[in-house]
Amino acid sequence: MITILYFAWLRERVGLNEEALALPGGHVSVADLTDMLAARGGGYASAFQNRRTIRCAVNQEFADATAVIRDGDEVAFFPPVTGG
Amino acid sequence: MARIVVSETDFDVGAEIAALTAGRTDIGGIGCFIGTVRDAVPQAGTPIVTALTLEHYPAMTERAIQRITAEAERRWSLLGCTVIHRVGRMQPGENIVLVLAASAHRQAALDATAFLIDWLKTKAPFWKREDLADGGSIWVEARDADDAAAARWQTQ
Numbered sequence: 001m002i003t004i005l006y007f008a009w010l011r012e013r014v015g016l017n018e019e020a021l022a023l024p025g026g027h028v029s030v031a032d033l034t035d036m037l038a039a040r041g042g043g044y045a046s047a048f049q050n051r052r053t054i055r056c057a058v059n060q061e062f063a064d065a066t067a068v069i070r071d072g073d074e075v076a077f078f079p080p081v082t083g084g
Numbered sequence: 085m086a087r088i089v090v091s092e093t094d095f096d097v098g099a100e101i102a103a104l105t106a107g108r109t110d111i112g113g114i115g116c117f118i119g120t121v122r123d124a125v126p127q128a129g130t131p132i133v134t135a136l137t138l139e140h141y142p143a144m145t146e147r148a149i150q151r152i153t154a155e156a157e158r159r160w161s162l163l164g165c166t167v168i169h170r171v172g173r174m175q176p177g178e179n180i181v182l183v184l185a186a187s188a189h190r191q192a193a194l195d196a197t198a199f200l201i202d203w204l205k206t207k208a209p210f211w212k213r214e215d216l217a218d219g220g221s222i223w224v225e226a227r228d229a230d231d232a233a234a235a236r237w238q239t240q
Contacts, residue, residue, distance in 0.1 A: 008139055081211060082226055
């Protein structure tokens with residue numbers, strides 16, 4: 001299982017703070033996980049429709065689309081950061 | 085070495101400077117940046133902001149800030165460094181973020197302060213949502229100018 005967290009407008013569109021997901025095959029790239037989630041339709045499709053506006057972290061480190069997610073990892077999806 | 089605080093509570097700038105410099109006589113200058121909530125939106129005709137909510141990624145936030153302060157300490161000879169970032173709901177005029185950087189000389193203190201806030205804006209997991217006077221709310225979009233400000237430190 002992996003844990004997926006959502007922040008800011010991704011959280012609002014998906015309608016969840018977090019969820020658990022069983023990984024078929026034990027690992028997946030960030031890009032492939034994004035495609036899997038977008039394919040669920042509804043709020044997920046809305047949240048993930050513009051990939052350029054989505055950032056990702058794997059185990060609390062910023063990760064790009066090619067990063068590999070493994071069983072037990074914590075993955076977070078969020079918009080570009082706007083703190084400070 | 086850096087003091088890092090992420091909290092809903094407001095900070096006392098004077099007390100933070102006093103804590104940074106307590107018992108020290110080697111500090112020659114302290115750079116200070118304070119970010120505050122403004123109610124005016126740059127675009128004409130846009131409703132004013134009535135409140136700002138800062139969301140963050142608690143498990144990642146302090147670690148991301150530690151990376152940023154460690155990079156500042158690597159680049160400049162700092163004698164002290166404080167980063168306080170508030171989260172939660174704030175009213176216009178309230179403090180959001182405090183950056184202090186102390187050094188023997190002003191240039192390191194001022195440059196490190198600018199670096200810290202530029203990287204905080206682009207490399208720490210915070211998101212701002214503005215409540216507007218017309219009852220709506222919007223997530224603040226990342227600005228190209230912030231990316232450019234952060235990028236000017238990349239080559240150094």
